[in-house]
Amino acid sequence: MMLHKEDGQEAVRKRMVTEQIERRGIQAPRILEAFRKVKRHEFIGEDFKSQAYEDHPVEIGFHQTVSQPYIVACMIQMVDLQAGDKVLEIGTGSGYQTALLSELSQSVYTVEIFKELSLIAQSKLKAAGYLHIHFKIGDGAEGWKEHAPYNAIIVSAAALTIPAALIEQMALGGRMVIPVGEAGEVQNLMLVRKDQKAHVTTQPMELVRFVPLRPSR
Numbered sequence: 001m002m003l004h005k006e007d008g009q010e011a012v013r014k015r016m017v018t019e020q021i022e023r024r025g026i027q028a029p030r031i032l033e034a035f036r037k038v039k040r041h042e043f044i045g046e047d048f049k050s051q052a053y054e055d056h057p058v059e060i061g062f063h064q065t066v067s068q069p070y071i072v073a074c075m076i077q078m079v080d081l082q083a084g085d086k087v088l089e090i091g092t093g094s095g096y097q098t099a100l101l102s103e104l105s106q107s108v109y110t111v112e113i114f115k116e117l118s119l120i121a122q123s124k125l126k127a128a129g130y131l132h133i134h135f136k137i138g139d140g141a142e143g144w145k146e147h148a149p150y151n152a153i154i155v156s157a158a159a160l161t162i163p164a165a166l167i168e169q170m171a172l173g174g175r176m177v178i179p180v181g182e183a184g185e186v187q188n189l190m191l192v193r194k195d196q197k198a199h200v201t202t203q204p205m206e207l208v209r210f211v212p213l214r215p216s217r
């Protein structure tokens with residue numbers, strides 16, 4: 001029988017899902033399955049790999065972090081991802097959440113402002129077998145107009161206000177989750193919905209702490 005090098009981490013990852021995600025109320029089997037599958041440690045650099053499955057954000061370089069697993073799960077639950085959805089992610093970062101999104105929906109577009117982070121994430125995602133993700137390097141506040149509209153948008157950095165371009169690029173019936181507030185303080189994780197008549201509503205869901213959505217360089 002072949003022993004996979006991976007096996008040691010699988011137990012830790014399952015425990016992360018049970019203790020940090022399922023026990024806190026996220027129960028959708030599809031979401032839990034995706035979190036059991038994606039190897040979070042592969043998206044974290046050597047220096048912080050030992051913290052990969054801990055219950056907090058982890059450094060990924062350039063003063064950025066990959067969010068705490070539970071927060072990633074909350075955001076994914078809030079946008080209610082369906083298999084046929086087209087999803088836009090702002091802040092590729094480590095690529096960890098990108099991998100989860102691509103387990104859960106068929107069409108994933110992701111924008112990152114730091115070229116270096118995007119390139120590392122691209123190579124990790126390819127190595128992990130995720131071949132159908134579309135990457136852009138640029139300012140996520142502008143969204144990615146060419147491929148709009150999106151059924152779901154997940155913004156992984158805090159904005160002072162919800163960028164108008166992102167609201168425009170939501171499909172009818174679309175959902176967006178975005179942390180809104182000052183960087184360095186607690187922000188409101190907002191759920192934005194656009195109904196079939198293009199009427200937009202926003203609703204605060206959780207208090208969170210995210211790195212800022214940076215102005216374009």
Ligand code: SAH
Binds near residue numbers: 065066213214
């Ligand atoms: N989802 C990521 C979270 C990374 S943290 C993960 O799973 O690792 C937020 C990311 O947003 C960082 O990588 C940061 O560089 C990026 N970011 C910040 N401002 C941005 C902007 N204006 N446009 C696109 N990405 C941005």
